[in-house]
Amino acid sequence: MPPTIWYEGRVTRIDPLNSNTRSFWIEVPETDRFDFQAGQFITMDLPIHEKRLQRWRSYSIASAPEGTNAFELCIVQLEGGLATKYLFEEVRVGTAIRFKGPGGAFVLPETLDRDVVMICTGTGVAPFRSMLLDIRNKDIPHRKLHLIFGTRFEEAILYKAEFLDLMKSLPKFTYFRGVVEGKPCEPPGRPTRCPPGIRAPCLYGSLFG
Numbered sequence: 001m002p003p004t005i006w007y008e009g010r011v012t013r014i015d016p017l018n019s020n021t022r023s024f025w026i027e028v029p030e031t032d033r034f035d036f037q038a039g040q041f042i043t044m045d046l047p048i049h050e051k052r053l054q055r056w057r058s059y060s061i062a063s064a065p066e067g068t069n070a071f072e073l074c075i076v077q078l079e080g081g082l083a084t085k086y087l088f089e090e091v092r093v094g095t096a097i098r099f100k101g102p103g104g105a106f107v108l109p110e111t112l113d114r115d116v117v118m119i120c121t122g123t124g125v126a127p128f129r130s131m132l133l134d135i136r137n138k139d140i141p142h143r144k145l146h147l148i149f150g151t152r153f154e155e156a157i158l159y160k161a162e163f164l165d166l167m168k169s170l171p172k173f174t175y176f177r178g179v180v181e182g183k184p185c186e187p188p189g190r191p192t193r194c195p196p197g198i199r200a201p202c203l204y205g206s207l208f209g
């Protein structure tokens with residue numbers, strides 16, 4: 001096994017995505033290219049504990065590989081969470097972040113000769129965003145691509161405008177959002193509120209019709 005390489009990254013940008021989720025951009029000054037495959041993650045060693053393994057937290061890369069030395073993460077703050085308390089309360093633009101990676105085998109197949117259905121909630125969208133942007137950027141041949149994003153609240157939908165926009169540049173891409181506690185329910189009393197024009201049968205029909 002090749003030796004693990006630890007990098008000293010630097011936070012270059014922090015953007016709020018909603019009330020408890022932020023995007024963190026990290027640059028790796030020691031290299032010109034930080035290569036990774038869409039869907040992979042990095043593991044940070046954060047100053048939150050004396051024991052090494054208790055300090056490690058993994059985060060999926062939310063941006064597409066673009067041959068640069070920078071990448072974006074999308075992180076949700078957890079109540080009582082050690083790492084996210086540090087990341088949200090201590091980390092600023094310019095803060096150094098020690099990390100290793102990329103790692104993980106959750107990547108696109110070599111050829112996209114079947115329809116792809118991506119199902120997620122919250123920051124689980126990060127690897128899928130990376131994959132979809134990669135498909136668009138590299139013009140990777142593909143069949144139908146479906147992203148199904150379910151949340152309890154409308155404001156928890158991440159990258160909504162971007163995915164809606166992506167449907168224009170990726171005609172075979174369909175984006176579904178389901179909000180469990182949205183207002184008002186459509187039709188009243190139903191647990192799921194779909195965006196205008198999209199109903200559960202329509203989602204089913206689009207996937208399997």
Ligand SMILES: Cc1cc2nc3c(=O)[nH]c(=O)nc-3n(C[C@H](O)[C@H](O)[C@H](O)COP(=O)(O)OP(=O)(O)OC[C@H]3O[C@@H](n4cnc5c(N)ncnc54)[C@H](O)[C@@H]3O)c2cc1C
Pocket residue numbers: 041057058059060061074075076077078079080081082083084085104123124126
């Ligand atoms: C491959 C991978 C990719 C990931 N990608 C992302 C990503 O893109 N974005 C993202 O936001 N997260 C991601 N995660 C999750 C991330 O690694 C962290 O687990 C997450 O940020 C929480 O870390 P934390 O230190 O803030 O919380 P922790 O301190 O680990 O605590 C987690 C939760 O458990 C509770 N808890 C802790 N100790 C106890 C206890 N003794 N009893 C009861 N409850 C307790 C805390 O209150 C908190 O709610 C990923 C994880 C993996 C493995």
